[in-house]
Amino acid sequence: MFGRCQGCPEGHYISPTDRKCYPCPLNTRLNENHPIGSESCIPCGPGTISKPGSINCYSDCTFRDDLGRQYNFTRLGNAVHNLTRSSLFTSTGQKYSHFFSLDLCGEQKRARCYHDVLSLLDHRQKTVSVVHSHVCRATLMDRPGGLVFSIEPASLGDQLLAVVNSEAGGNLSTPSFIGDLATHNETVLNFFFKGAGATAACPEGRTAVVALHCDVTKKGQGELTFPSKCPDGTCDGCSHGFVWHTEVACPLCTVNDYEEVEEKCKGNKSRIIYSWNEPHHCFGGVSLPPNKQVTCQKQPNVVIREVTVSATLFDYKGYIGIALGIAVLLVVFLIVLYRKNRKLEYKYQQLKQSAKEGDELPAPETCVQESGDEDEVVYEQGIKPGQMLLKKLKGMAGKRKGDEMDEMEFQTVKLGPSSSTV
Numbered sequence: 001m002f003g004r005c006q007g008c009p010e011g012h013y014i015s016p017t018d019r020k021c022y023p024c025p026l027n028t029r030l031n032e033n034h035p036i037g038s039e040s041c042i043p044c045g046p047g048t049i050s051k052p053g054s055i056n057c058y059s060d061c062t063f064r065d066d067l068g069r070q071y072n073f074t075r076l077g078n079a080v081h082n083l084t085r086s087s088l089f090t091s092t093g094q095k096y097s098h099f100f101s102l103d104l105c106g107e108q109k110r111a112r113c114y115h116d117v118l119s120l121l122d123h124r125q126k127t128v129s130v131v132h133s134h135v136c137r138a139t140l141m142d143r144p145g146g147l148v149f150s151i152e153p154a155s156l157g158d159q160l161l162a163v164v165n166s167e168a169g170g171n172l173s174t175p176s177f178i179g180d181l182a183t184h185n186e187t188v189l190n191f192f193f194k195g196a197g198a199t200a201a202c203p204e205g206r207t208a209v210v211a212l213h214c215d216v217t218k219k220g221q222g223e224l225t226f227p228s229k230c231p232d233g234t235c236d237g238c239s240h241g242f243v244w245h246t247e248v249a250c251p252l253c254t255v256n257d258y259e260e261v262e263e264k265c266k267g268n269k270s271r272i273i274y275s276w277n278e279p280h281h282c283f284g285g286v287s288l289p290p291n292k293q294v295t296c297q298k299q300p301n302v303v304i305r306e307v308t309v310s311a312t313l314f315d316y317k318g319y320i321g322i323a324l325g326i327a328v329l330l331v332v333f334l335i336v337l338y339r340k341n342r343k344l345e346y347k348y349q350q351l352k353q354s355a356k357e358g359d360e361l362p363a364p365e366t367c368v369q370e371s372g373d374e375d376e377v378v379y380e381q382g383i384k385p386g387q388m389l390l391k392k393l394k395g396m397a398g399k400r401k402g403d404e405m406d407e408m409e410f411q412t413v414k415l416g417p418s419s420s421t422v
Contacts, residue, residue: 011053013040023053030055045192047163051107058160061105063189065165069251071189072284073212076221076248077105080112083224083242084140085232095142099150100233102135102157102210102242104191113138113153131155135193135208137233137240156208156240157193165189178211178227178241187214187281189249202238210242212249214281222246252285265296 008014008021013035015022024030024041027049031040044050044057061078063071085098101111113136116128131138135157141149165187188211195206215222226233227241234240257280263271274289276282 008035009053011055013037024050026050026052027057028054029057045160045162048160054107056107056109056159058107059105059163059191063163065187065251069187070285071249071251073104073189073246073248076212076244076246077103079103080110081221081224083226083233085226087142097140098232099138099140100135100156100240100242101137102208104134104210109133109158111136111157113155114150115153116149116151129153133158133195134160135195135210135240154206155195156206158196159194161192161194163189163191178209178229178243187249187251188212204238206238206240208240208242210244213243213245214247214250214283215245216247216250216280216283218245218247220246220248222248247283250281250283253282253287254285257282257285258288262294262296268295268297270294270296 009023011030012021012023013030014020014037016037022038027044028041029044029050030053031042032055034040047063048057048059050057059077061072061074061076063073065071080101080103083100083102085100087095087097089095099113101113103110109132111133113131113133115130115138131153133155136153136155138150138153141151143149191210191212193208193210195208198205223245225243225245227243229235230241233242258274258276261273261275263273271291271293273291276288
C-alpha cells in the first residue's frame, strides 16, 4: 500500500537520498539502533570478519598477530563449551551453582541458556525462555528427586568486539582480574564480547573476556577454567572472565621454530639433526623434519687452526703463570732487603751515637735485635736512608784498614826476646 513504511532486510541500511535499502559492505556490521545512511555500517573489530549485509562480526577461528604469526583454533570453535561453578548455598541452605555456555567461532550464536527447565537432561519439559548468545550464564537450582531448574539466563556475549593478543594496549589489553598469563614468551589471545542491553546493576552492559593461553602441556582442547582472582567467573557481576589453557592457542609452527645441527664429519658421512627451539611454544603448522645423513668432506685446515688456537691459549696461560711467580718472588726479595737495610741503619746509628758520647768505641754488642729497637731508629738530620747506608759501608771499610795499620805499627815497636832495652 502506498505510504506504508517497510523495513529493510537484516544487515541493510536505508539511503536518505533515494530511500532504497543497501547492504553493509564486507567486514562491517549494521548499527540496528540507527540504520540510516552508510555511516550506520560499523567496521568490524581487530581479528573479526563479516559477510556483506551482516549485523554481527565473528571469528573464523584463524588469527594473525602483528608479528606475522598465524593461529588456528578450529578445534576449539567447532563446539559449544559448558562450564559450571562449584555449588554454593543461600542463607536458607538452598543449593545452587552458576552455569556458563560459550562458543568462540562462527557467525551463528550457538550458546544456549534456559529458564524454567525441569532437567537439563530432559528437554521434553516446556521451556519458558531461552537466550541465544556467544556467551551466556544461568543459575541452576537443585530440587528433590534429582531435578535441576535453570533460571535467570543472561547474555554475556551478544557481540564479538575483537580478538587480539595480550600485547595490545588500551581498552583491549588483558583485564587485571584475569592476571598476567604470558610468561616465557607464551602468547595469550583475548576474545572480547559484549552483552545485549544494560541493566540497573550494570549500566554499561555485561561483558566477557575469554583468554586463550598458549600451553603446550595442555593437549587437545585443554582446560577451561575461571580466573584465580575471581573464582566465580566475575568479581563485580558485570565483567566476566574465562581462561582457556590449551596448545591450540599457540601460534602455528614455522621453519623458524626449529634448528638444524650438523655433526662432525666421520668417514665422509655426517648426520643432520633437527630439534625444536627452546622454549617450545608453537602448535601444528610445519612438522619437525626427520634426521638425515649426508655426504661430507673433511676440512683439515679448519682442524689445524682449531688446534693452533688451543695451543696458543695454553702457551699464554703458561706465560702468565710464570710471570706471576716471578712477581711474587720479587716482592718477597724486596721485603727481605728492606728489613735488612733497616737493621743495618739501626746498628749504624747506635755506633754513631756512642762515638759522640765518648772517645772510645762502645763494647761489642750482639747482632741480635731486641724487640722494639727497630722502632727507635733515629736518622741523622739531612742524610737520606740510602746515603746513610753508603756512608756506613765506606766507614766500615775505612775502619778495617785502620785496624790493619795499627797492628803493623804495633809489630814494629815490639821487642823480641833477645833485644835489649835502650
